[in-house]
Amino acid sequence: MLAEIITIGDEILIGQIVDTNSAWMAHELNNIGIRIKQISSVSDDRQHILTALDEAAGRADVILITGGLGPTKDDITKKTLCEYFGVGMVLNQEALDNVQNIFQRLRGTLTGLLEVNKQQALVPQNCVVIQNKNGTAPGMWFNEKGKIFVSMPGVPHEMMYMMEDDVIPKLKSSLVLPVIIHKTILTVGEGESYLAERIADIEDSLPAHIKLAYLPKLGQVRLRLSGYGENEALLKQEVNEYAQKIIERVANVVAAEEDIPIEKAILDYMDGKGLTLSIAESCTGGYISQLFTQHPGASRVFFGGGVTYSNELKEIILGVKKDTLAQFGAVSKEVATEMVEGALRNFKSGYAIAVTGIAGPDGGTAEKPVGTVYIAVANVNKTIVKKLTFGNKRRQNIERSAISALNMLNTLLHDSGKLG
Template identity: 50%
Template sequence: MNTISASIITIGDELLIGQVIDTNSAWMAQALNKIGIPIHRRIAVGDKWDEIWQALDQESALSTLIFITGGLGPTSDDITKPLLCKYFGGKLVLHQPTLQHVEYLFEHVFKRGLPLSERNIKQAEVPDNCTIIKNELGTAPGMLFEKNGCLFFSLPGVPHEMQGLMQNEIIPLLQQRFTLGSIEHRTLLTAGIGESMLAERLVEFEKSLPKNLSLAYLPNYGMVRLRLTLNGENATEVNATINTYFENLKALVADVMITDKDEPLEAVVGRILLEQKKTIGTAESCTGGYISHLITSIPGSSSYYEGSIISYSYDIKEKVLHVNKQTLEKYGAVSEEVVREMVQNAQEMLHTDYAIAVSGIMGPGGATPDKPVGTVWMAVSGNHKIITKKMHFRFNRQRNIQLTAANALLLLIQLMNDKN
């Protein structure tokens, strides 16, 4: 059985204070998992010498592969390279091929028109006991060290640079050097049933799972993802086994399953629209275009997405979206009557097969005694139907917007799949 495992260390004070979100370790974990390398731990440390050193000691005692990102820039707070030099007992030397690459970037790519500064030249200094991994997309090279049977990969923190090095250099190296096992995941999404009720339904299924096959419950936005994970040596056997159990799982939750793929709701919407050869538009108030953003984040959405009317104010609802003034005055913008008119008018004006409309109070202000913060009315239309739904969310503004969008998309999926 494959005993190789990896640890990922991300470096930077900006990660610890939340100024920058760590997307690098998530991307790396997924990329390594796909080639059969399990992740032992992901940790973030600040720009502090002792903490980085301690993290290297701790992770190399537990994992055979250590991936480090960040701290390779030209400024004084980037201490990773000199630290690694001392940690592995080397000395910094000027690497001529890297210097030539830096010169090429500044002259032909960045087109600065200025001589290299001392800081720029220092980017080409590397420990003399490492293997250089050329960074085609940036000035800081990747570095590979070996110590006590462990491989240490130091990579730049710029996401697209790190990803290029991983895809083009490091993953092929690992596949060539090690006999890797297989890790497979299968994921489906359910809605309309809570995590505890799902668990009750799947008690016997979980008892039937072999030791190396696990089921995870991942609740979010009022829905629950179910993920099966199987580790094994033979990829063919792993795939056959997990597929069998996944089919059994799908049968057990068929009545509440939204998709049997690991994909967001907006991708589900896009796939159904493409299959049906139909189009969609939106009329958004409280979400301010967020639903449209999600829909258009999917490649190929221009084939089915027509546009949106962001009717945030009463005036735009009335004069642009043509919501009846009397409806607005009598029921208020956050009402079933208004979203019904919004969705119907949007579908007609945008000439689409389906439409979504939402209106609500995202907070922290704007509440009334009968309409507290988090009150949302949503409507979807299509197939000669209009379905409306009232929701009550209880979170902060951003979370309420996200929940509104997710539930509106879910309501649309239910309408699109309704064959009656």
């Protein structure tokens, strides 16, 4: 069963927003056994939308469309869908009630409700309306031309609720779905081609309906096995058997046996062992903390920490010595060490991370150019500090510092686990 996603809106094509919807939708669809053939982003242009609908319908059975449903003039998806299906618009009373309820809740009155707001309740006459619990634009489900078309708002949380509450259940009940099983192994600390060499014979032995992909990213490589078939239990077992062979082969670099980011693997590991963590961030400025705290249950492991951006806060919050800052500078092995040990001491966690560096683009010197970062990880027994040198891109320096810190903590945890 194949689907395509069409996102409509100039804002994606001029690079003003990143299309996060498609990845989320693709993930949800894959979970129920629907493969995405293509994702296309097209402009708020009548002819372009019509062509994209035609091309997608020529390749796939399910076409999911997001965007272009707002109340303003640049939003033409609904009108264009009417043209595509050769139908007119009708008023949907439930959608109008919803528009009025939202308006009433936000403004405390219906006075001032605009004609464009009311128009949001107009829908193509051949659609089944999917009510929007989080906004004014209704979703629309079409059974036409032997295909399923679904049009949803581009606002992520409106689309997500609609998918979870209505579209996914309706797809499951409307279609006979094949089975796709993905199994991902997260590895840390070995390059893609080395991994490939180590598991070459396992890869060569894979049957045609199981594929292996390498997804490398900053010191990590995800190995993803994808199996396609009909019998879910059998396929799962088969994919898992190959996964176990790979895991055994490269056990020394496996950080997780599922598709989770490294910080989640760390949280799970620490939670399982009752370990606790705090963080002292300078150049990463809260980035590492929010990586951890985006995950439910982070509070069982993560106490918190200091975003000690200024030197003064390094002293106040972490107890870094004024002398150390003066003698070695904020970006130094010595300060990183005092930061991580200050975090352990002041925040009373079992493990700590500290990062201090020059993210750039300013602040570099000949001796310490932009991209110079000191990362420390520690527990009560051991402090490890590394100097790393990245490039001159701020965002990248922050992200790489974070990933490096996580990789270091992961190694410290597993080494400590082995020793202890």
